[in-house]
Amino acid sequence: MEVFSMPKKAFLNLPGKKQDEFFDMALEVFAHQPYQQASLSALLKKAGMAKGTFYQYFSDKLDLYDYLVINVFAMKQFYLKSRMPAHPDDFFRVFEILLRLETGFRLQHPSFHSLLSFATDPRFSPFGQDRIDELTQQHQQLLHKLLVRSQLKGSVVTHADAKLVTFCCQLMLEEFHRYVNQQIQQEKEAFSEASTSEKADWIADSSRRFMNLFRRGLAVQKPV
Structure with missing residues (x-):
C-alpha cells in the first residue's frame, strides 16, 4: 500500500506488512458504518493493540479516519486517471x-x-x-x-x-x-x-x- 497521508513516525517505522494489516482492519471497521458509530476500542481489540501504542501512531480517532480517507481517495484518483x-x-x-x-x-x-x-x-x-x-x-x-x-x-x-x-x-x-x-x-x-x-x-x-x-x-x- 502506498502511503499518501502521513501518520506519526512510529507508525511509518513499522514494516510495510504491519502497516497494511492495520490499514485493512481499520478499513473494515470504518467502511461499513458512520464515523460516529465506529468503535476505536473494537478496532484496537481486533488488532491486539494497546491504546497507548495507538496514540504513538495517530493523534486520535479522527486522525486515523483522515488517514484512511485520504489514502482511499488517492487510490480512487489513481484508478480513474490511469484509465x-x-x-x-x-x-x-x-x-x-x-x-x-x-x-x-x-x-x-x-x-x-x-x-x-x-x-x-x-x-x-x-x-x-x-x-x-x-x-x-x-x-x-x-x-x-x-x-x-x-x-x-x-x-x-x-x-x-x-x-x-x-x-x-x-x-x-x-x-x-x-x-x-x-x-x-x-x-x-x-x-x-x-x-x-x-x-x-x-x-x-x-x-x-x-x-x-x-x-x-x-x-x-x-x-x-
Whole structure:
C-alpha cells in the first residue's frame, strides 16, 4: 500500500506488512458504518493493540479516519486517471468513460466506496463542508472545462448553463450507480456467475445507453 497521508513516525517505522494489516482492519471497521458509530476500542481489540501504542501512531480517532480517507481517495484518483484518455477533448465521451469507471471502481472496491460515501455525506461525516467538497467535486472542473470547449466548437448547445450542467452530471454519476446496483440485485444470481469481462461489458453497455439518452434527450423534436 502506498502511503499518501502521513501518520506519526512510529507508525511509518513499522514494516510495510504491519502497516497494511492495520490499514485493512481499520478499513473494515470504518467502511461499513458512520464515523460516529465506529468503535476505536473494537478496532484496537481486533488488532491486539494497546491504546497507548495507538496514540504513538495517530493523534486520535479522527486522525486515523483522515488517514484512511485520504489514502482511499488517492487510490480512487489513481484508478480513474490511469484509465482516462491522455488528452480528453470530447465532453460526452469523457462523461461516458467516467460513468463506466466510477461504476467499475465501486463494484470492484465496495469497501473503498462505502468509506468515501460515509465520509462525504454531511449527515455522517466528521469533516466540514469545504473538505467534503474537495472529495466530491473532483470531476466537475474537468467536465466544466470540456463542456465550455464543446460549446465553443458547436457540439453542445450554447444556451446550456455550464455550471448547472456539470453539477447535474455529478448527481447523475451517483444516480447511475444506484440504478446499476438495483439491476444487479434483480439479477443477482446471473451477475454473480458472470466473468469479469462480461461484467465490464454490461457496465459499458449500460453507460452507452445512458449517454444516448443524455445526449439526445427525451423530447420528440417536432418539425418547425
